[in-house]
Amino acid sequence: MTTPPASRPPSLRPAWAGRNYTLLTAAAVVTGLGNAGALIAAAFAVLDAGGDSGDVGLVAAARTLPLVAFLLIGGALADRLPRHRVMVAANALNCASQAVFAVLVLTGEARLWQMAVLAALGGIGQAFFGPASEGMLLSSVTAEQSARAFALFRVGTHGSQIGGAALGGALVAIVGPGWVLAIDAVAFAAAGALRGLLDVSHIAPREPGGGMLRDLREGWREFIGRPWLWAIVVQFSVVNAVVAAAEAVFGPLIAEEHLGGARPWGIALAAFGAGTVVGGLTMMRWRPRRLLLAGSLCVLPFALPSAALAVPLSVPWLCAVMFVAGASVEVFGVSWMTALHQEIPEDKLSRVAAYDWLGSIAMVPLATALAGPAESAFGRSAALWGSSALILLLTLAVLCVPDVRQLRRREPEPVAEGTPVTEPLAAPEKL
Structure with a gap:
C-alpha cells in the first residue's frame, strides 16, 4: 500500500511569485518603511541643529546631485557584475551613512557639512542601487505574470512609503529624528540581508566587456x-x-x-x-x-x-x-x-x-x-x-x-500541462 504524499501547507504568496520576486518585494517594503520616515527625520535634524529652510534644501541637493552624477556608471556596473552584489553593496553604504548620521544627531554633534556629506553618500548608494534593482526585478518574473507582479510590487512599495511617512513623522515628534535615522539604518541592513539571498543562477553569465565607456x-x-x-x-x-x-x-x-x-x-x-x-x-x-x-x-x-x-x-x-x-x-x-x-x-x-x-x-x-x-x-x-x-x-x-x-x-507561448514552473530565463535578444 502506497502512502499518499503529505500535502503542502498553504502558501501566503501567489503561486506565480518566485523566490527572487518575493525577496525583492519584501526588501523594498522594508526600505520603503525606513526611507519615508528618514526623509522627514533628516529635515528636522537639520532644523534642530540650527539650520533654516535653505540648509534643508542644501542637504537635499547634496543627496540629489551625486545621484544624478553616478546613475549611468551604476547602470553600466549593474549590467557587468551580478546585480544582487551591487544592490547589497549599495545597501551597506546606505546603512553605514545613516548609522553615522543617527549617531551624530543623537549625540548632538551633527554639523551641516557632515549631514551634507552623509546625504551625498546616500545619493551615491542610490545611484548604484536603483538601476541594479530595476534590472533584477524585471528579470525575476515571467512574461505571463509580469504586469500583475509589477503592480503588486508597486502596491507594496507605495503602501510602505505611506505608512513609513506617517510612522516616521510620529516617531520624530515622540523620540526625535536621531532614532528614526537609526531605524532606517537597521532597515537597510535587513533589506541587504534579504537581497543577499537572491538566486542569480537563471541569468546567463556576462560576457567580458570592452570597458565602461563601451x-x-x-x-x-x-x-x-x-x-x-x-x-x-x-x-x-x-x-x-x-x-x-x-x-x-x-x-x-x-x-x-x-x-x-x-x-x-x-x-x-x-x-x-x-x-x-x-x-x-x-x-x-x-x-x-x-x-x-x-x-x-x-x-x-x-x-x-x-x-x-x-x-x-x-x-x-x-x-x-x-x-x-x-x-x-x-x-x-x-x-x-x-x-x-x-x-x-x-x-x-x-x-x-x-x-x-x-x-x-x-x-x-x-x-x-x-x-x-x-x-x-x-x-x-x-x-x-x-x-x-x-x-x-x-x-x-x-x-x-x-x-x-x-x-x-505580446502574449506568452502556452505552456504544456505538467511543465514545471521555474524562475524566468534571461530575456532573449530582440531585434
Whole structure:
C-alpha cells in the first residue's frame, strides 16, 4: 500500500511569485518603511541643529546631485557584475551613512557639512542601487505574470512609503529624528540581508566587456534606438520636474495661505498615495493590449493637481483630484515596467534603467530652484497653470509617436500541462 504524499501547507504568496520576486518585494517594503520616515527625520535634524529652510534644501541637493552624477556608471556596473552584489553593496553604504548620521544627531554633534556629506553618500548608494534593482526585478518574473507582479510590487512599495511617512513623522515628534535615522539604518541592513539571498543562477553569465565607456555606448544605442523609450523619458523629465516644483514649493505655500496649514496638505498627499495603491490593484487585473497607449492616456490626469492648486480648490476636491491623479499615473507606471520587461534584452536592463532614472530626476533640482523666480515673474497661479499645460502638451506629443500608440502586449507561448514552473530565463535578444 502506497502512502499518499503529505500535502503542502498553504502558501501566503501567489503561486506565480518566485523566490527572487518575493525577496525583492519584501526588501523594498522594508526600505520603503525606513526611507519615508528618514526623509522627514533628516529635515528636522537639520532644523534642530540650527539650520533654516535653505540648509534643508542644501542637504537635499547634496543627496540629489551625486545621484544624478553616478546613475549611468551604476547602470553600466549593474549590467557587468551580478546585480544582487551591487544592490547589497549599495545597501551597506546606505546603512553605514545613516548609522553615522543617527549617531551624530543623537549625540548632538551633527554639523551641516557632515549631514551634507552623509546625504551625498546616500545619493551615491542610490545611484548604484536603483538601476541594479530595476534590472533584477524585471528579470525575476515571467512574461505571463509580469504586469500583475509589477503592480503588486508597486502596491507594496507605495503602501510602505505611506505608512513609513506617517510612522516616521510620529516617531520624530515622540523620540526625535536621531532614532528614526537609526531605524532606517537597521532597515537597510535587513533589506541587504534579504537581497543577499537572491538566486542569480537563471541569468546567463556576462560576457567580458570592452570597458565602461563601451558599455555606456551600448546602453545609449539601446535607449536612443527605441522612439517610444526616449520619447517617454524626455516627457517625464519635464513632467516629474514641474510636479515636484508644484508639490514641494507651491503646495505647502497654498496650503498655508488658503487651505488651513500643513495638515490638509498632508491629507491631500496621502490621498495621492492611496490613489497609487488603488491604481496598482487595478493593474493586477487589467491587461491593456496596447500597453503604452493606455499608460500614456492615463498621464493626462496628472495635470489636474497643479490646476487644482492654481484655483485653488477646497480640501475635499483637492483630495479627490490627488486620488485620481495617483491612480491614473500608477496605470502608466505598471504599463511602463511591463513594456521594458517585454522589449529590453536582459543584459541591458540596468543600463536602460539608468538612462530612464537620469531622465526622470535630472531636471527636478532645477525646477524646484526656478519655482520661486517663476512665481515672481509670472505669478503663482500662472506658473501652476503653465505646469498643467506642459504636462498636457508633452503627453499629447508623446501620443503622436507611432510606437507609443502601436506597441502591443505580446502574449506568452502556452505552456504544456505538467511543465514545471521555474524562475524566468534571461530575456532573449530582440531585434
